[in-house]
Amino acid sequence: MDKTLNEQDRLNQIIGRNIKFYRELYNINNKEKMTQARLAKIIGVSTPLIGSLESDNTTQGISTYNLYKISKALKVPIEKFYDIPIMETIVDELEKVE
Numbered sequence: 001m002d003k004t005l006n007e008q009d010r011l012n013q014i015i016g017r018n019i020k021f022y023r024e025l026y027n028i029n030n031k032e033k034m035t036q037a038r039l040a041k042i043i044g045v046s047t048p049l050i051g052s053l054e055s056d057n058t059t060q061g062i063s064t065y066n067l068y069k070i071s072k073a074l075k076v077p078i079e080k081f082y083d084i085p086i087m088e089t090i091v092d093e094l095e096k097v098e
Contacts, residue, residue, distance in 0.1 A: 016055065
């Protein structure tokens, strides 16, 4: 976990990583791929916004309404986007042991 981020930026980063994770998971389970461009078109935003959300280099925020639309497009309950990614949880636990 990046301890230098403030709480809001950290939450934005978690949501962005989860958007990317669930979009890629959607692609594994569906014949029609959900690209950043397709997701952007479905929810009515720009492709660069989706790219920015998914990037580890930014802490782009998202409105609740757009997150709701993403959850519907990817068929994922909205609360899943707030979960800390499992790999980060494992790394945090390993750091505690050291």
